[in-house]
Amino acid sequence: MSSVKTSLKEKKGLKGTLLGLVRQQIFIPIAALLLLVLFNLIVDPSFFAISLSENSAGDPVLSGYLITILDNASELAILAIGMTLVTAASGGQDISVGATIAIAGSVVLRVLCGTNSRPETLQAPIIVAFLVCCVVAMLFGAFNGVLVAYFKIQPMVATLILYTAGRSIAAWINNNELPIISEPSFGYFGNFIPGIPVPTPVFIAIACMVVIALALKFTNLGLYSQSVGINPHSSRLNGIDPAFIKFITYVILGLCVAVAGFIKVSRFSTINYSVVAKDIEMDAILAVALGGNALSGGKFNMGASILGAYVIQFLTTTLFKFNVDSSALPAYKAVVVILLVVLSAPVAREKLSNFWKKLAPAKAAKEAN
Amino acid sequence: MAFSKTTTKEGRLAPRHSMSDTNILLCITILVFLVMYAAAMIFLGSGFLKPQTFFNILNENAALIILSCGMSIVMITGGIDISVGTMTALISMSCAVHLDYQGGSVASAAGLALLIGVLFGLVQGYIIAYLEIQPFIVTLAGMFFAKGMTTIVNSTQFNVEHEGFQALKATRIYVPGMGSVNKLGKYVPAYVEIGVIVAVLVVILLFVFLRWSKLGRAFYAVGGNRQSANMLGINVRRTRFLAHFLCSVLAGIGGFVYFLHVGSGSPSHASGAEMNAIASSIIGGTMLTGGVGNIVGTFFGVLSLSTIKNIVSSLGLDEAWWTNITVAAMICLFLLIQSVVLIRKNKSSK
Known part of the structure; x- marks a missing residue:
């Protein structure tokens, strides 16, 4: 990496700076985002229209595709934060x-509803429900963390356990009933607070980003998790406990899951165990990969991951706008993803640049003639 | 072979005196399966005493056995393939449409299934091995693609009415010497479906292939340590390509076997099959880090997984959540056993 930087400094002029931009990690999600924006601008500029309208409660709210993207990507962006740390530290x-989002949501409803699945009033303050859900989700995160860090099981396999059992545990927490909360103030967290025209999840996501930015700036979390990811043995020799760092990243991911789960249940004031947040883990991992982070651990770029999450939601919303059937959506998504990943791969770039070099002499020969 | 102190022709001591990782994990798997099945026979009686119960497990899981074999090969080389489940759904749907709406024959449907497998294998294998992109992301895209394509081919479930296919689906192969007497006092011989024959053939062929062929050993070498495999003169890229290719082709075969068993096409078919295949491979002693694994173990892994499901449902805990929780607990148990065994072994060898 350092050799790349020095070689860049030597090259001056416009070409050098352009090349430097291209080699930046955050270039991949930005380029993807720009491509999508450009595509929408050409096909239908009304995509970017934002209007102020009234919702069913009579409050002024902003609406438009851009707002939808910002709103719906909130959970994914929050998850991408935790997933980036886990990926960096444990590889x-x-x-x-x-x-675990299903479990967290189920816990929130259980605390708020008590044993009655159709309560007239809330059985506990919302903040208590949120705190309980955080604790439970962090415990499940800790379970994964112990398996990965102390029993040295590969992360994907260790988390396969909760992947299999999680939705069943969520159903079991509420005795397989689907509680519905009629209290309107609970819906504020997933929709709109009266009087504020921007959806609340956007604020929650921004708050999470600020917290993680501060944590990365003022604590050693980022440095330690990267060093553990790059080489656990040498970080051990430098006085870092690799197992504990891995463990703590899983607990942090648990916290992110709790926040995301809380938003998810607040959106609908109810839960469907088998459908809620389905396949969101794949999207979260994709966000990390689109951010140009190595899935094998080590260095990471948090901003790029979060941007990756918004790119995925941008893509989904764009496809929806063109009336792509929601069940056929994954096929188009896959094509775009594979194109992005292949184009950003170092080997593929090398092959492409070789191809250009081969073309260049031919061009020069033509011009000479 | 592991314990005998033999000398080779050159007079050197044979290198292996203790059991290898693969063998320890394989033994644990087979032992747990036998204990579990024996316990079910003793405590639950009736159902599990009939040979047909055992063969029904095989009938229902023939496709999963084939998928898991492919998964094991990829895992042995240190990769992963999470596209096999939705590929199965895509193949079922394509074959169903081909048979009923396009007037295809059973042979051409099988060819179509294989073709889908080969195409997925070529594309995914090339991107993973030659463009060096993480297998997880590539097969994740493959999974999304197959999932979307299934609904593009046809979005609703329907049963196949093709006659030749129905005949093949209903074909029963009776197992000699096995059978039970039913309530009316009539002797009912035990049977297996064609898919089981295919699955068993695949298991035997792959076992021989992984154990004694040059390429089979190369899979283990690449999974164990890519750099040293490279220095041994193994073409690492080609080996990884072939592993992923083989996995997708096996998913093609497995997809057709699955189709033969269910006889319908639906976008929700085989959902989660990739995770079941990974779980079976893990229970069978294959490690995701690569280099360790055994096809026979995988075979027993599938059997263990479905036996525990059968036990749970015959205990009367019919709610879906019990099955999932038990399966998860079982995976957890096996992982802990493996982890403890390997950690202890590494300590004693140092």
């Missing part, structure tokens, strides 16, 4: 986040 991914 693997947590595939149980979708299932």
Whole structure:
């Protein structure tokens, strides 16, 4: 990496700076985002229209595709934060986040509803429900963390356990009933607070980003998790406990899952165990990969991961706008993803640049003639 | 062979005196399966005493056995393939549409299944091995693609009415010497479906292939340590390509066997099959880090997984959540056993 940087400094001029931009890690999600924006601008500029309208409660709210993207990507962006840390420290991914979101949501409803599945009033303050859900989700995160850090099981396999059991545990927590909360103030967290035209999840996501940015700036979390991911043995020799760092990243992911799960249940004031946050783990891992982070651990770029999450939601919303059937959506998504990943791979870039070099002499010969 | 102190022709001591990782894990798996099945026979009686119960487990899981074999090979080389489940759904749907709406024959449907497998294998294998992109992301895209394509081919479930196919689906092969007497006092011989024959053939062929062929050993070498495999003169890229290719082709075969068993096409078919295949491979002693694994173990892994499901449902805990929780607990148990065994072994060898 350092050799790349020095070689860049030597090259001056416009070409050098352009090349430097291209080699930046965050270039991949930005380029993807720009491509999508450009595509929408050309096909239908009304995509970017934002209007102020009234919702069913009579409050002014902003609406438009851009707002939808910002709103719906909130959970994914929050999850991407935790997933990036887990990926960096343990060199693997947590595939149980979708299932633990179901558990977290189920816990929130259980605390708020008590044993009655159709309560007239809330049985506990919302903040208590949120705190309990955080504790439970962090415990499940700790379970994954112990398996990965202390029993040295590969992350994907260790989290396969909760992936299998999670939704069943969620159903079991509420005796397989589907509680519905009629209290309107609970819906504020997933929809709109009266009087504020921007969806609340956007604020929650921004709050999470600020917290993680501060944590990365003022603590050693980022440095330690990267060093553990790059080489656990040498970080051990430098006085870092690799197992504990791995463990703590899983607990942090648990916290992210709790926040995301809380938003998810607040959106609908109810839960469907088998459908809620389905396949979100795949999207979260994809966000990390689109951010240009190595899935085998080590260095990471948090901003790029979060941007990756928004790119995925942008893509989904764009496809929805063109009336792509929601069940056929994954096929198009796959094509775009594979194109992005292949184009950003170092080997593929090398092959492409070789191809250009081969073309260049031919061009020069033509011009000479 | 592991314990005998033999000398080779050159007079050197044979290198292996203790059991290898693969063998320890294989033994644990087979032992647990036998204990579990014996316990079910003793405590639950009736159902498990009939040979047909055992063969029904095989009938229902023939496709999963084939998928898991492919998964094991990829895992042995240190990769992963999470596209096999939705590929199975895509193959079932394509074959169903081909048979009923396009007037295809059974042979051409089988060819179509194989073709889908080969195409997925070529594309995924090339991207993973030659463009060096993480297998997880590539097969994740493959999984999404197959899932979307299934609904593009046809979005609703329907049963196949093709006559030749129905005849093949209903074909029963009776197992000699096995059978039970039913309530009316009539002797009912035990049977297996064609898919089971295919699955058993695949298991035997792959066992021989992984154990004694040059390429089979190369899979283990690449999974164990890519750099040293490279220095041994193994073409690492080609080996990894072939592993992923083989996995997708096996998914093609497995997809057709699955189709033969269920006889319908649906977008929700085989959902989660990739995770079941990974779980079976893990229970069978294959490690995701690569280099360790055994096809026979995988075979017993599938059997263990479905036996525990059968036990749970015959205990009367019919709710879906009990099955999932038990399966998860079982995976957890096996992982802990493996982890403890390997940690202790590494300590004693140092």
